[in-house]
Amino acid sequence: MANVLVFAETRGTALRKTALEAVTAARAFADATGGGEVHALVAGPSGVGAAASQLGQYGADVVLVAENPALEKFDRESIAATVAARAQSGNYRAIMLGFSAQGRDVGPRVAAKLDLPIVTDVTDIQASGDAIVVKHPGYANKVIATLQISGPSAVIAIRPSAVTAAPSAKAGKVETISLAAEPSASKVVVKEVIEGGKGKIDLGEAPVIVSGGRGLKAPENFKLVEDLAAAFGNAAVGATRAVTDDGWRPHSDQIGQTGRQVSPQLYVAVGISGAIQHLAGMRSSKTIVAINKDKEAPIFKVADYGIVGDVMEILPALTAAVKEAKAHH
């Protein structure tokens, strides 16, 4: 019987989607290994405890809540110390978390503090006898590595959106804990958080992504991409390296080998030729649509559905059609 500790990430007082995904994964793992307990650890400013009940619904037996007003901004050092301290005092087969910006900071710190092996960007977790076996895409998603972790415990950071959060209600009993280190002692201090823009959905969380490339001809034409994204309602806007290098779109919008790697339900590639560099970032999307004037463009080889033609004409028509389809549901 294996207990699993989950670092359930929040921003401010709200749980992030990866937190629910991590609890779901932990629940599945615990159930598959004799039905152990899932303990979710939440650290945040006053009021973050209200999120606890959600974690119970997704499979947490216990929710450890560390509330501290100093955590208005993410404090990686005190949070990593707290997760590590809890892991040390408990007997956890695994410590799971999302491989997000926060996860990059917390996961390896916890592993180093406890001298545990760590695997990141994991898309699948299985118990295999005494070992844990995970799948991890490497070489910019061009190769899938199956990794074996030996030892009594391990830190496992899960690729956001690789696991679908699924309810599996457990008690979610809340326990108040204190931070294992004072945020005021932290050396890395957050000075400012710059929001990306109202309602901007993160590329890693958006179910739909509409992405534009050089085929749009000019930066102003990205308006058409934004209009289509708005029509979908729950879409984020991405871009290729070519247009981010040219400054048409911010670097953080870049999808590709050295940019963001995404797996939305639907990826619409507009005016994108489909260079290997870009495909590495989106080829695991569930459904891919490509719109390009060149029918020989490599993107059509990976697209489920392709339309050949002038993106400047097709985009407005598609935007109107999507709006209409959404209105009737």
Next chain:
Amino acid sequence: MKIAVCIKRTPDSESRFKIAASQTAIDEAGLKFDIDDFASYAVEVALQLNEKQGPGETVVYAVGPDPVQETLRKAMSMGADRAVQLKTDATPYDGMAVAKALAAELKSGGYDLVLFGKHAFDTSGGIVGTATAELLGIPCVTAATKLEIANGRGTARRELEGAAETVEFPLPAAVTIDEGIARPRYPSLKGIMAAKKKPLETKPAQLGAARVTVKSMDLPPERPAGRIIGEGVAAVPELVRLLQTEAKVL
């Protein structure tokens, strides 16, 4: 400043890969290797910091078997002053093991700044930088897209999901470098010749047991073939219909 940069030798990221007969690694035949992309940004950041705030020393480290020496020399031809190879028979997949080897070596180095790439192209772990920093007991900022150092303190910007944060920290510190912060210079021909005379030290890597091993490597499943459903505006209604009924994403 005394700056250490930890780099890795990885294959050209534009390559198509095949799985080796062992099924636990990629087939290296015909592949070109170089400094990993993110690590090369880190080297450039170090060189620029020392050029701006000079004089200083930039030392590059790599864990791996002897072919890694060529990669270290490339970093020296860009301008790094010396290099240290922490020698292993094979480059481990286990990021924590690599971090331990680096930390053991860097402990006595007296570095103001230790830089890493955000992650390496092949293992894509994003583990080594942060774990090494923790083992050294120094603060760490991961995935910095901007970095400034002044008066023994650093300011960095890092991307979050849909936002960005600015952080401040004291030196000595570790930073892992994201894309967009600097374009790595290509070695000048004089730099290539000078690198031959710069010191490259080889020591055994103190790795410890590897607890993460590769059970198998596979190519991702092929996507089933798609189709071009039509041309121009006329194809739009059919696309919407397929997205609704077949793909069920609308």
Next chain:
Amino acid sequence: MLDFYNIDSVLSEDERAVRDSVRRFVDERVIPVIGNCYVEGRFPKELIPEMAELGVFGANLPEEYGCAGLNNVAYGLIMQELERGDSGVRSFASVQGALAMYPIYAFGSEEQRKQWLPRMAKGEVIGCFGLTEPDYGSNPSGMITMAKEQKDGTWVLNGAKMWITNGSTANIAVVWAKTNGDKEDKSIRGFVVPTDSKGFKAKDQKGKLSLRASDTSELVFQDLELPADAILPKSGGLKSPLMCLTQARYGISWGALGAAMACFEEALEYSKNRVMFDRPIGGFQIQQERLAEMLTEIVKGQLVVLHLGRLKDAGTMTPQQVSLAKRNNVNIATDIAREARRLLGANGILAEYSAMRHMANLESVYTYEGTHDVHSLVLGQALTGLNAFK
């Protein structure tokens, strides 16, 4: 680039590193602009500081003069990679290094070397090579440009040169002139002529359909006064400029391969993507024959210059050996460029593709630095002992 005969395995780590560095420079800085430069008929002067920073000027000259001090195989690889971008860009580097810096190094005094070479390596002083005249191309020994020594040791230069690369950009011209009325070869000496001298005029030659991304000029010297120290003291006879040409021709043998490789890679990629009659044209026999022929000639050419470079480094290379390489590699490159252009079909006439630009450029490369035919006669004379020039 496809390395079909694994030539990388016989290059040293440095040689590969040099090749890779210049390749990257050409990919990132030359190729994006060179098509437009060619159409506009201008040399991308703005790249000169970066080329200097990279270290491509006089790269095989010693470090003590601010040069990279590379071996000759590395030097050849530099020329190969520059010409993969454009023959005009490589011509600039050839002239600066082999035809302006080299004569100062080989025939100049220590003062002259120190005065000019470091600044030329940095691209701060640009040089050109004045040998060819309007009426004397293949036969430089017939030159009529004449320098007259004055009583006080200064010189007065009169004459004209033509087809001079870098002529209008240059700060100095290394001019070869007969001296003191003597019409024999033996009177030929080299002079370092500042282009801002009174009596110096450079005029761009217009209407070129080849080497358009390069400055090609006429030079005219009218009662041009030169100080005594303008002469290259160790120069003497036709041998001196010919030694410079041997250096340049060596680089050109590698350079032509670069152009051929660029055309071949472009054609190969195109053949895999261009679909006609429902399949990629690379699957049709005629195109495969074309590609096989191109590859074969490139591999042969690579092995010729690689061995030639090793001979040069060993100090045993002869001018006749260079003639064989220049003649062969430029000739096969012109064929490869033409065949590549044909494979590209209608697209092959556009500046967007490199084949026709290389094809046109290579006609100049075929003609300059000793025409193809001149090199045939060099080899013929070497083989038979019989002079077929006259």
